[in-house]
Amino acid sequence: MEQRSEILPGVYLHSVTTGKFKTGCFSINFLRPHGKKEAALNALVPSVLLRGSEHHPDIASISNALDELYGATVGTLVRKKGGVQMTGLYCDYIEDCYVPAGEEIFARAAEFTAELLLSPRLENGAFCSMPVQGEKRNLINAIEGQKNDKRSYLVEQLIAEMFRGEEFGVPRLGEVEDVEAITPESLYAHYRDILASSYVEIFYMGRKTHEEATEIFRAALRTLPRSAPFTSYAVGEIKQKTTDVKTHTINMDVTQGKLAIGLSTGCGVEEAGYPALMLLNVVLGAGITSKLFINVREKRSLCYYVSSSLDKYRGIMLISSGVDFDKLDITREAILQEVDSCRRGEISEEELKNAKHLALTALETMRDAPGRLDDFYLGMAICPKMPGVDALIEEIRTLEIPQLVRAAQKIECDTVFYLRGMDA
Amino acid sequence: MKKTEYPRLQETVFEEVLPNGLNIRVLQKKDFAKKYAFFATNYGSVDTTFEIDGKWMRSPDGVAHYLEHKMFDMPDGSADSVFARNGASPNAFTSYGMTAYYFSCTENFLLNLKTLISFVSTPYFTAESVEKERGIIAQEIRMYEDNAETSVSEKLFNALYEHHPVRVPIAGSVESIGEITPQTLYDCHKAFYDPSNMMLCVAGDVDPEEVVRTARELLPQTSGGVSNRSYGEEEQLDKEPKTVRMQMDISMPTFEVGFRCEAPKKGDDTMKQEIIGDLAAEILVGESSPLYTRLVEQGLINPDFSAGFESVKGVAMLSAGGDSDDPEQVVELILQEAERIGREGFDSDLFRRLKKSAIGRRTRDLDSFESICYRMCAYFFDGVDFLRFPEAYDAVDEQQVQEFLRRVVRRERMALSVIDPIKEDESIVG
Numbered sequence: 090m091e092q093r094s095e096i097l098p099g100v101y102l103h104s105v106t107t108g109k110f111k112t113g114c115f116s117i118n119f120l121r122p123h124g125k126k127e128a129a130l131n132a133l134v135p136s137v138l139l140r141g142s143e144h145h146p147d148i149a150s151i152s153n154a155l156d157e158l159y160g161a162t163v164g165t166l167v168r169k170k171g172g173v174q175m176t177g178l179y180c181d182y183i184e185d186c187y188v189p190a191g192e193e194i195f196a197r198a199a200e201f202t203a204e205l206l207l208s209p210r211l212e213n214g215a216f217c218s219m220p221v222q223g224e225k226r227n228l229i230n231a232i233e234g235q236k237n238d239k240r241s242y243l244v245e246q247l248i249a250e251m252f253r254g255e256e257f258g259v260p261r262l263g264e265v266e267d268v269e270a271i272t273p274e275s276l277y278a279h280y281r282d283i284l285a286s287s288y289v290e291i292f293y294m295g296r297k298t299h300e301e302a303t304e305i306f307r308a309a310l311r312t313l314p315r316s317a318p319f320t321s322y323a324v325g326e327i328k329q330k331t332t333d334v335k336t337h338t339i340n341m342d343v344t345q346g347k348l349a350i351g352l353s354t355g356c357g358v359e360e361a362g363y364p365a366l367m368l369l370n371v372v373l374g375a376g377i378t379s380k381l382f383i384n385v386r387e388k389r390s391l392c393y394y395v396s397s398s399l400d401k402y403r404g405i406m407l408i409s410s411g412v413d414f415d416k417l418d419i420t421r422e423a424i425l426q427e428v429d430s431c432r433r434g435e436i437s438e439e440e441l442k443n444a445k446h447l448a449l450t451a452l453e454t455m456r457d458a459p460g461r462l463d464d465f466y467l468g469m470a471i472c473p474k475m476p477g478v479d480a481l482i483e484e485i486r487t488l489e490i491p492q493l494v495r496a497a498q499k500i501e502c503d504t505v506f507y508l509r510g511m512d513a
Numbered sequence: 514m515k516k517t518e519y520p521r522l523q524e525t526v527f528e529e530v531l532p533n534g535l536n537i538r539v540l541q542k543k544d545f546a547k548k549y550a551f552f553a554t555n556y557g558s559v560d561t562t563f564e565i566d567g568k569w570m571r572s573p574d575g576v577a578h579y580l581e582h583k584m585f586d587m588p589d590g591s592a593d594s595v596f597a598r599n600g601a602s603p604n605a606f607t608s609y610g611m612t613a614y615y616f617s618c619t620e621n622f623l624l625n626l627k628t629l630i631s632f633v634s635t636p637y638f639t640a641e642s643v644e645k646e647r648g649i650i651a652q653e654i655r656m657y658e659d660n661a662e663t664s665v666s667e668k669l670f671n672a673l674y675e676h677h678p679v680r681v682p683i684a685g686s687v688e689s690i691g692e693i694t695p696q697t698l699y700d701c702h703k704a705f706y707d708p709s710n711m712m713l714c715v716a717g718d719v720d721p722e723e724v725v726r727t728a729r730e731l732l733p734q735t736s737g738g739v740s741n742r743s744y745g746e747e748e749q750l751d752k753e754p755k756t757v758r759m760q761m762d763i764s765m766p767t768f769e770v771g772f773r774c775e776a777p778k779k780g781d782d783t784m785k786q787e788i789i790g791d792l793a794a795e796i797l798v799g800e801s802s803p804l805y806t807r808l809v810e811q812g813l814i815n816p817d818f819s820a821g822f823e824s825v826k827g828v829a830m831l832s833a834g835g836d837s838d839d840p841e842q843v844v845e846l847i848l849q850e851a852e853r854i855g856r857e858g859f860d861s862d863l864f865r866r867l868k869k870s871a872i873g874r875r876t877r878d879l880d881s882f883e884s885i886c887y888r889m890c891a892y893f894f895d896g897v898d899f900l901r902f903p904e905a906y907d908a909v910d911e912q913q914v915q916e917f918l919r920r921v922v923r924r925e926r927m928a929l930s931v932i933d934p935i936k937e938d939e940s941i942v943g
Contacts, residue, residue: 109544112877136816148809152801156866159873183873187523219810227815230836233764237661342762342935345655378597387591390648393656411656439598446600453619454547 092299096307099319100289103466104299105456111187113195113295114459115306116166116179117206118467119287122322123174124256129263130279131176133221133228133271135165138178140220141210154201159183161198163205168464169261171402172325173471175290176283178202179463184296195295196305203309207284215277228268232260239347239508240394243339244409247349247506248400250337257325257403285314288322290470292463324471327404328353330501338507346414347508348421351407352428355499358401359474362499364484365492370399371444372436372493373427374408378443380427385410391420402472406500417507431497436490445485452482514721521903522876527721534709534736537728538889539721542882548622548717550724551886552633553613555712555894556705558683559826563740565704572701573692574678575650575685578607580698582646583638584614592632601625609679609825611894613887622719623727630713630731636702638695651687661763661932665834669769669930672757676745677828704740708732712893714886744827748773751925758931766933769834770844772926774822774917776829783824783895784905788871790822790831792909793917795867796859797851798833804850813843831921840931851922854915864911872906 090106121131145151155161161182168175182198210217236242245260252258293302330353356362374381374397381395395410412420455461455478469475476484515528527539558577563570584605585592596603601618614633618625657663663682671680684690715724750773777786798804798820808814818835837843878884885899892899 107544109542110880112880147806149801149803149806152799152805153863153866156801156870160870160877161873181877183877187876188873223809223812226812230765230815234836237763237767239659240656343659345652345659376597376602377593386649390645391652393649393653411652413652413655443597446597447602450600450602450617450619454617457545457547 090299094299094303096291096303097310097313098315098317099287100291100310100313101470102291102293102299102303102306103470104297104302105294105462106296106298107294107456108296110295110459111184112181112459113184114179114181114463115199115291115293115295116177116463117202118166118168118175118177118290118292119283120290120322120471121174121176121283121287121320122256123169123172123259125259125264125267127279128174128259128261129228129267130271130276131174131283132167132262133224133268133276134280134283135167135176135178136224136227137216137220137276138205138209139163139165140224141217142205143208143210144204146210151205158194158198158201159188161194163202167261168467170324170468170471172257173322174261175467178206186296195297199305199309207310207312211277215273216280218273221271221273221276225268225271228262229265232262232265232268236341239341239343240409240411243347243349243506243508244407246339247351247407247504250335250506251328251351251405251504252403281314285316286320288319290467292466294459294462322471324402327355327357328503330355331503334502334505336505336507338509340509340511342511343508344510345411346417346510347409347411348417349407349409349506350421350424350502351405351504352500353503354399354404354406354496355501356496357404358468359472362496363401364476364481365488366496367399367401368444368448368485368488369431369493369496370397370406371448372440373397373431376447378440378447380430380440381408381424384427385420385423389423391416391423395424402468405503414509417509421505425502428497428500428502431494432500434490434494436493438490441490441493445488448485449482452478452485514725519900522879522900524879524900526900529725531708531725531729531732532735533733534707535711535713535728535732536893537713537725538715539719539724540714540716540885541719541721542717545717546619547617547882548619548719549615549617549715549882549886550626550629551613551615551714551890552629553611553712553714553890554706555610555710556612556701557608557610557826558681558685559609559678559744560705560742561678562745563704563742565700565740569743570700572697573685574681574689575683576693576697576701577612578684579646579650579690579693580701581605581607581612581614582650583643583698584633584636586637586642587632587635588637592628595628596625599624599628603629607683609683611891613890615886617882622717623723626715626724626727627731630728634706634732636699636706638698640695643693643695643698647690650684650690654684654687654690657682657684659761661761661767664759664761665767665769665930665932668757668759669771669832669928672755672928672930673771673773673830674748674828677748678744679825679828703737707737707739709736710739712890714889716882716885748828750775754924754927754929756929756931758933760933760935763932763934765836765838766840766931767834767836768840768843768929768931769832770840770847770927770929771830771832772921772923774824774829774831774921776827777824777895780896781905784892784897784902785909786829787822787824788902788905788909789913789917790829791871792864792867793914793921794820794822794831794833795871796864796914797854797918797922798847799867801863801867804846808843808846813837813839813846840929844927844929848922848924851918855919858911858915861911864914868906868909872903875902
């Protein structure tokens with residue numbers, strides 16, 4: 090059973106009622122326009138909230154309260170989807186039927202999460218300065234630490250370059266200089282503004298009905314300030330195609346070269362052609378039957394990993410691989426040849442069938458995976474014309490090769506990033 | 514077929530042991546679209562020295578992992594394409610202790626199960642295909658070499674032990690895999706992929722009888738026996754503390770400290786020691802501990818920090834690690850806190866809450882088919898029934914945990930592995 094309704098002004102609850110899990114979960118997300126102005130602030134707020142509240146003043150007391158709830162988890166959640174940044178907290182906890190009778194874990198977990206969210210520990214009318222300093226340092230480390238994972242680092246650099254000068258090019262967690270400028274007072278003022286002025290999306294999956302969950306969240310969030318009109322947000326335009334392909338090289342002290350290729354797809358998630366693009370991406374670069382895996386890895390032994398993915402909100406495709414330094418150019422060519430072969434219509438019935446199986450299984454098992462479902466519905470909340478799980482399943486079943494070829498013909502290579510060694 | 518109820522977890526497991534020694538377990542999960550099968554052998558990267566046809570053999574480092582890659586080859590093509598045709602996504606991994614092959618699907622479950630059992634029990638290697646894989650695996654090894662998290666653990670294991678093969682990375686090295694031939698792979702398959710050394714675990718809305726029937730039809734009737742193995746001389750637990758450092762292109766230092774523990778005995782002791790070790794780590798420096806709050810408030814650790822107990826065939830350790838600007842200071846404070854707890858004990862209420870929390874989290878973990886099947890196999894290879902964990906927690910008391918900390922968390926048991934960032938910022942964007 091799935092239902093969605095506005096439970097408080099500007100606060101929407103999407104609930105999925107199911108009895109098959111031992112874990113119940115929910116997330117409370119504040120929707121903000123993503124950009125330089127507030128990305129770092131939005132990323133910092135939830136971490137500071139987890140450092141202490143009025144009734145649970147430090148990490149140990151918060152953690153002890155979670156232990157008392159049979160090992161419930163509360164964590165921060167900062168996401169970026171197109172031009173929208175979502176900041177908030179999630180909680181997962183054991184369902185009531187696995188603990189001694191009479192203990193209501195969900196209601197207590199919701200109350201506790203709301204307390205962390207709405208009653209932070211304060212000093213002089215602002216956040217306490219020590220936790221803010223500590224969490225600023227952690228956030229800066231997290232931003233700088235992105236380079237530790239070379240594969241995702243290169244992809245992040247690629248996206249930043251493709252959207253240079255646009256708000257979308259600002260990284261999910263903001264930039265170091267913006268984190269440095271934050272004070273306990275400025276953060277607290279922004280936090281109060283987020284609470285009052287944002288649209289809020291709550292995702293809940295567990296054993297309670299929509300009505301029961303509504304009642305529990307309404308009670309937990311009774312002190313949430315609300316002042317309409319709420320801050321608007323926009324997913325943004327999709328990437329336009331360019332005529333010249335730009336190539337950039339980053340040098341680091343590494344033993345393996347890497348490459349990341351960014352392409353414009355000419356198709357956003359709310360457009361009619363999106364399901365075909367989604368399936369084309371599977372044919373090209375998702376899983377072990379994809380063209381990239383078979384032709385670039387298996388037949389030519391160039392790499393261990395090579396795969397493609399979509400950013401459905403911004404209409405881009407990202408392809409990444411790790412190879413020897415002297416194979417970077419050959420691999421780039423080999424990858425782009427596979428994109429070309431899709432454009433020329435060289436997709437077999439078997440490739441179509443394999444891709445359909447893979448895509449359909451991923452969709453059909455989404456209701457077995459609360460985290461994936463949460464993320465999917467949050468996307469639907471900001472893109473109301475985006476097809477739902479069942480609509481996507483229906484549509485993918487009917488797709489034929491020519492529709493995939495048309496999707497491929499709109500794809501254009503935009504930017505290429507290489508990672509090389511210091512003297513390679 | 515044996516049916517076991519686990520009332521505290523509200524789970525039912527169907528179990529059968531075939532005449533060839535294969536243990537099969539099925540966990541029925543109604544209402545899930547996903548069906549999942551996991552076929553594992555008690556053979557990991559540390560099983561490099563073994564007896565075959567009466568002779569002891571030392572196989573090249575990284576062979577279990579190499580074999581895992583090549584198992585997908587069949588005389589009539591790759592198992593991958595058969596799975597793909599039937600709508601399944603297969604994968605595999607090799608750890609220090611086991612090699613496992615698995616798939617998930619929503620339809621054609623029995624067909625896919627047949628493919629899984631067939632390809633894992635059919636060794637087929639040619640000189641050409643073995644050669645071809647070398648380039649792919651070399652790139653995989655290079656990828657791990659550039660990964661600080663993997664490297665810091667590998668260097669720690671290397672520093673903690675002198676003889677045990679856990680000292681060597683799971684995938685071996687680019688040099689060691691150069692020695693692997695089709696014959697090496699055939700030998701290792703024969704030595705360790707015997708049904709009596711394996712387990713098949715299934716989770717999902719499936720018929721247990723059909724799972725058993727499928728396995729019975731496809732596998733040999735009898736066991737061919739399993740090789741004896743050796744993990745080298747017994748490790749000395751107390752010795753000079755050791756620190757190993759290296760540099761990588763990372764943003765801040767990352768570290769892992771390990772303390773050698775007595776290896777658990779096969780059987781119930783494995784789970785007991787692990788629970789004692791995990792609770793000890795929580796009491797000492799878990800999120801609910803006073804020390805954790807202190808370390809965060811002093812800016813010495815960040816949310817990536819974690820601590821726990823692990824054991825692999827004959828060795829065990831308590832380890833803790835994460836990112837820190839001053840790993841030595843973190844280690845000093847951990848040693849001091851362990852010494853204090855060893856002397857003064859700890860808050861009984863904290864201990865009660867931590868047990869409650871651990872049982873709750875492990876129970877919730879049973880929502881993950883991957884996690885259930887992996888743990889059922891890992892514990893089975895150690896001679897324990899994983900789903901008995903609530904009772905095992907009940908049996909652990911405060912004195913055991915305090916005694917563990919007193920005995921294990923000492924300088925003489927310790928090694929520290931640190932990766933520092935390269936000094937000057939040499940990265941250039943052009």
